[in-house]
Amino acid sequence: MQYRGRFAPSPTGPLHFGSLVAAVGSFLEAKKHNGVWLVRIEDLDTPRCMPGVADDILRTLDAFGMHSDEPVIYQSMRTAAYEEALQQLTASGAAYPCCCTRKEVADSALHGIEGFVYPGTCRDGMAHPRATPAWRVRTGLPVSPSPIEFEDALQGRVAQDLARDIGDFVVKRADGLFAYQLAVVADDAAQSITHVVRGADLLNSTPRQIHLQRLLGVPVPCYMHLPVAVNAAGEKLSKQTLAQAVDVSQPVDGLWRALVFLRQNPPRELRTADLDKVWDWALANWRPEKLVGLRALPAMTDELEHRGDE
């Protein structure tokens, strides 16, 4: 079977070092396997997406020499597919409408690994039906029992008691937006993705995605979660932590830094080489196993780099 990988940025801000690392890691892993590498723009949460940012991300990837092997798809154009997936879940009884407010869920005071666990109030019908309910998917079903386990290529065996740690989760919000968990599963299946390479911040989401894959009867891809880039305060680089945009005019330097972060030890002289040369070296020397067990690493900053010289 041909390897099919993808990079799936959310256009909430320009590409920063943390997302560059995920792009480079997924690209190298796909190319190493003579596979296909796709770019998917996850612009589902339209209120948080900034106009022009998706194009800016695609231009940056192009400048770095990373081009999608098939046309880029946009989640904002795919809501019909998500609606169909939701209907399939509803028809089988796996999804149900929920009218609970955030406060009502919080009042249950059941804590999980990502905040409150839904106490199941609407499982057998809504107490006060609402015209536009949210939709939740049941956990702990016989076709997908808890714990959900998988073998991550870098993080090893992961087991999560989905029913206890997360609970019945939202797949469509009351405001009509589909949740990331459902969209990503529908798209990975529609694009026949065989391998998902992304940041370890999504490790906790993977059991939810495997649960949905089982319920929808689609293949479960192989997963590889790379360490996330953190700043000096130990926070994940993101728009919220004011991560700087990648310098599109310096792709060689950016790629070199990403390779340092990914523990590939690129030789210094590559820093002033042609972009093609850096990619040739990176492909010939790609050893993701150097990242086994690492969930976070400091981002490659000027300061860190100079410390290495002393």
Ligand code: GLU
């Ligand atoms: N869009 C997600 C993000 O930018 C990534 C989703 C994924 O790779 O599954 O964090």
